[in-house]
Amino acid sequence: MTQDQIRVKALLRWFATSARDLPWRCTSDPYAIWVSEIMLQQTQVKTVIPYWERWMKRFPGVEVLAATPMNDVLKLWEGLGYYSRARQLHKAAQIIAAEHAGVFPRDFNAVLALPGIGRYTAGAICSIAFNQPTPILDGNVIRVLTRVHGVGKSPKDKETNRHLWQLAGALVSIAGSCRTPARKVCSDFNQALMELGALVCTPRNPDCGKCPLRRNCHAHLNGRQHELPNLGPRPSVTLQRFAAFVIECDGHFLVRQRPDGVHNAQLWEFPNIEVTNPLTEREGGSTNTRSSKLDLLSGLSKECLGQSVRHLESFCTIKHTITRYRITIEVFRGELPRRCSMPGGAKWLRLVEMEKLPFPSAHRRILVRLHHGEHGMIEPKTGAN
Numbered sequence: 001m002t003q004d005q006i007r008v009k010a011l012l013r014w015f016a017t018s019a020r021d022l023p024w025r026c027t028s029d030p031y032a033i034w035v036s037e038i039m040l041q042q043t044q045v046k047t048v049i050p051y052w053e054r055w056m057k058r059f060p061g062v063e064v065l066a067a068t069p070m071n072d073v074l075k076l077w078e079g080l081g082y083y084s085r086a087r088q089l090h091k092a093a094q095i096i097a098a099e100h101a102g103v104f105p106r107d108f109n110a111v112l113a114l115p116g117i118g119r120y121t122a123g124a125i126c127s128i129a130f131n132q133p134t135p136i137l138d139g140n141v142i143r144v145l146t147r148v149h150g151v152g153k154s155p156k157d158k159e160t161n162r163h164l165w166q167l168a169g170a171l172v173s174i175a176g177s178c179r180t181p182a183r184k185v186c187s188d189f190n191q192a193l194m195e196l197g198a199l200v201c202t203p204r205n206p207d208c209g210k211c212p213l214r215r216n217c218h219a220h221l222n223g224r225q226h227e228l229p230n231l232g233p234r235p236s237v238t239l240q241r242f243a244a245f246v247i248e249c250d251g252h253f254l255v256r257q258r259p260d261g262v263h264n265a266q267l268w269e270f271p272n273i274e275v276t277n278p279l280t281e282r283e284g285g286s287t288n289t290r291s292s293k294l295d296l297l298s299g300l301s302k303e304c305l306g307q308s309v310r311h312l313e314s315f316c317t318i319k320h321t322i323t324r325y326r327i328t329i330e331v332f333r334g335e336l337p338r339r340c341s342m343p344g345g346a347k348w349l350r351l352v353e354m355e356k357l358p359f360p361s362a363h364r365r366i367l368v369r370l371h372h373g374e375h376g377m378i379e380p381k382t383g384a385n
């Protein structure tokens, strides 16, 4: 037996006894697997589970999803972040309904042609749902393969990336040729690779003692676990600061929908504007006098809303992290005497009406505070936007 054949067998044996019991592992429905794969991009398993379960209940198949208005789709995705994933799922469902008679395609290239589906996701769907020997290469798999095979160059390097795809392809092909007809070996093998990267071959402290590949792993045998994969320096942290305005008139609040083509497109938010310096005294220890601070806020509100709002009061501060961005939103509350029209399609809505709309999670947290009448600092939240 070759080294790779030994690795494949060891990994399949390990997966048979160590796989987590995840809801999307109880089905071979390509639609359900596709939804899980898209949700799992950049998002932890424990966060995805309730979203996936809600989604499958509300949109049990392609046709239902394709016929649902985008607003409802985004509402169900609310809080999961990276909303372009939901938009692409919806778009792809409409294509499957229109061009594939509502049946999820089995052909790898047809799957790859759908919006929002790259080589990894197409490989995952075709292997997991249809047991095809299509390779996968995501962060977890890259970590396992670079360590096992001692690949020292950056996985972002074009040649190295091609080499890693070849390694993943060779392994799943070996799995596909295993004589275990009763089992879906390509499906199991690819999931086993991902599972090993998630549970055992972790970024910081890989648990080599429990790893089924330890006897055939370059990094373990040479003490190079912490050098591999060679990901280069981490991107530096970027600080961003916004002023947001909660403007009320006669029980209605001013909110706006983000336009197409921008980050968080079609989601709703409180009007806001990027600023360079802290605006509240507590945050920045500012020496501004109260009146000059009010002037500054009034000027910002004019820039953001098209008219200035006097007597704005600090409402809360939200700290938020999305990938390398550390975002602070200082929220100010004020009133206008009339529900005048505002630029950019902003609307005056009651709280109950806003509940039906999708908001990115930072603005959803402002809304929750508004409901409860709470002021003050809102603890940092990492991940979803």
Ligand code: SF4
Residues within 6 Å of the ligand: 144, 147, 148, 200, 201, 202, 206, 207, 208, 211, 212, 213, 214, 215, 217, 218, 219, 220, 225
């Ligand atoms: S032996 Fe260690 S480094 Fe190698 S694949 Fe297993 S967990 Fe990763």
